[in-house]
Amino acid sequence: MTTTRGNRAALVMLAFIVVGVPALIIGYQYGLRPALADHRVVDIEALAPENGGFSPDVVRVEVGETITLRFAADDVTHGIAIGPGLGIDLGHVDPGHVGEVTFTPQEPGTYTYYCNTWCSADHWRMRGVLEVVDPNSPGGVNVQLDPIIEALGAASVDIDSEPEVAEGIFPDRSRGERSLDTVEVPPSLRDPDWRLSHSPAEGLEVLQADNPDTPEDVLVDVVAYLWSETPPTDEISELFARNCAACHGERGRGDGPGAATTLEEPVAYPEVSWHRRGDIWYAKIMRGGMGTDMPNFGTLFTEEETRLLVDYLRYLSFTES
Numbered sequence: 001m002t003t004t005r006g007n008r009a010a011l012v013m014l015a016f017i018v019v020g021v022p023a024l025i026i027g028y029q030y031g032l033r034p035a036l037a038d039h040r041v042v043d044i045e046a047l048a049p050e051n052g053g054f055s056p057d058v059v060r061v062e063v064g065e066t067i068t069l070r071f072a073a074d075d076v077t078h079g080i081a082i083g084p085g086l087g088i089d090l091g092h093v094d095p096g097h098v099g100e101v102t103f104t105p106q107e108p109g110t111y112t113y114y115c116n117t118w119c120s121a122d123h124w125r126m127r128g129v130l131e132v133v134d135p136n137s138p139g140g141v142n143v144q145l146d147p148i149i150e151a152l153g154a155a156s157v158d159i160d161s162e163p164e165v166a167e168g169i170f171p172d173r174s175r176g177e178r179s180l181d182t183v184e185v186p187p188s189l190r191d192p193d194w195r196l197s198h199s200p201a202e203g204l205e206v207l208q209a210d211n212p213d214t215p216e217d218v219l220v221d222v223v224a225y226l227w228s229e230t231p232p233t234d235e236i237s238e239l240f241a242r243n244c245a246a247c248h249g250e251r252g253r254g255d256g257p258g259a260a261t262t263l264e265e266p267v268a269y270p271e272v273s274w275h276r277r278g279d280i281w282y283a284k285i286m287r288g289g290m291g292t293d294m295p296n297f298g299t300l301f302t303e304e305e306t307r308l309l310v311d312y313l314r315y316l317s318f319t320e321s
């Protein structure tokens with residue numbers, strides 16, 4: 001008798017632990033906690049694209065409204081970030097865990113929450129839209145044209161032209177930095193905007209005109225230094241490591257683990273850097289390739305971040321690895 005009763009009590013206890021406790025936790029997380037919060041809490045399931053991606057994949061919020069986004073990873077480890085310009089990166093979220101962020105958007109616009117960890121071959125398709133609307137002017141979001149991409153279009157520059165591979169030229173930015181004081185640098189080569197719209201090869205011609213007696217290899221190095229003058233910050237090298245290295249390789253040599261899965265080969269920057277204009281790179285990063293598996297990052301990064309990324313690609317190109 002006593003044993004049976006004891007058994008039954010134990011069973012009830014066990015049932016409570018197995019069913020009741022998780023139910024309470026789930027009830028708290030999904031029912032009570034959002035209800036208690038003084039602002040909206042949105043639960044977002046994060047799955048690799050082939051398993052469904054983000055759901056929901058669209059979240060609408062008003063300017064000035066505080067919101068908590070909770071990203072639950074269920075299948076594999078994801079990396080969650082929101083851009084452009086919000087500076088939100090939650091880092092890795094492992095299966096069974098939740099990464100969350102609470103913030104109050106101040107600018108209307110369309111933002112993107114995305115995965116920045118190589119979670120599957122299709123991982124860069126893992127994106128969702130965060131729409132921030134202004135309740136006072138619901139007329140819609142102002143579409144901003146990108147001046148750099150507009151200028152390329154106006155000049156009929158083809159963003160998708162085949163890159164020209166440099167032969168017999170070995171630019172080295174560190175050597176260039178050491179020779180900088182020995183040459184005459186015309187003002188155009190000091191201007192970041194001029195450099196963005198001209199290839200290093202074009203820069204060399206201008207530099208040669210002012211320094212006819214300096215050996216070409218010295219001038220090549222000086223150009224390499226000038227085109228990669230901005231030293232990379234930790235934020236930018238991290239941005240590259242998370243979003244680009246999977247295909248292009250950690251040092252930009254085109255040898256990342258994802259390279260085997262892309263339709264075209266990811267470019268090795270040192271091979272093509274010499275003849276490439278930075279604004280073409282900028283546009284390619286913003287807009288992506290045309291059916292090549294080079295993703296578009298225009299909805300993730302700011303113009304400034306993208307320019308700094310271009311500088312970083314130069315830096316990788318002109319630094320011995």
Ligand code: HEC
Nearest residue numbers: 163243244247262264265266267272281284289292293294
């Ligand atoms: C899924 C793989 C993949 C990822 C991730 C990726 N790329 Fe690419 N990228 C490619 C492929 C493939 C090409 C070549 C085809 C093309 O240009 O469209 C390419 C080409 C480029 C080019 C053009 C080079 C040239 O001179 O033609 C640039 C610039 C570039 N990538 C930058 C980046 C940056 C910066 C990132 C990260 C923010 C990045 N890529 C992430 C696959 C990738």
Ligand SMILES: [Cu+2]
Nearest residue numbers: 078115119126
């Ligand atoms: Cu992912």
